[in-house]
Amino acid sequence: MKELAQVFKALSDTNRIRILKMLETRSLCVCEITELLGLAVSTVSKHLSMLRDAEFIRDDKDGKWVNYHLNIEQTNEYIRHLLPLIRTWLPEDEVIMKDKEKLNTIDRNILCNI
Numbered sequence: 001m002k003e004l005a006q007v008f009k010a011l012s013d014t015n016r017i018r019i020l021k022m023l024e025t026r027s028l029c030v031c032e033i034t035e036l037l038g039l040a041v042s043t044v045s046k047h048l049s050m051l052r053d054a055e056f057i058r059d060d061k062d063g064k065w066v067n068y069h070l071n072i073e074q075t076n077e078y079i080r081h082l083l084p085l086i087r088t089w090l091p092e093d094e095v096i097m098k099d100k101e102k103l104n105t106i107d108r109n110i111l112c113n114i
Contacts, residue, residue, distance in 0.1 A: 023057060
């Protein structure tokens with residue numbers, strides 16, 4: 001029961017839902033997510049940590065980057081059933097649509113001063 005509660009707790013925040021919806025488009029680094037959400041890096045890191053602990057996302061190191069992406073290849077039964085459903089949620093939500101538009105204009109090389 002604790003595992004299920006952790007999954008729903010991860011979904012109980014609009015910013016974490018926004019992160020999941022953004023990651024449907026492509027993998028993102030912390031600076032890109034921070035820019036999209038307009039939050040402090042520490043706040044975004046806490047959201048990412050909760051999503052990772054609930055097994056919604058994974059992170060992979062790629063040189064200087066840590067890329068976050070949906071955890072589509074995992075064994076958690078709850079996540080395996082929820083991720084396909086989440087993809088169908090909020091298709092016409094104004095905030096989600098604006099996030100996806102903004103995502104097209106974000107360049108991690110500029111944001112992260114590389």
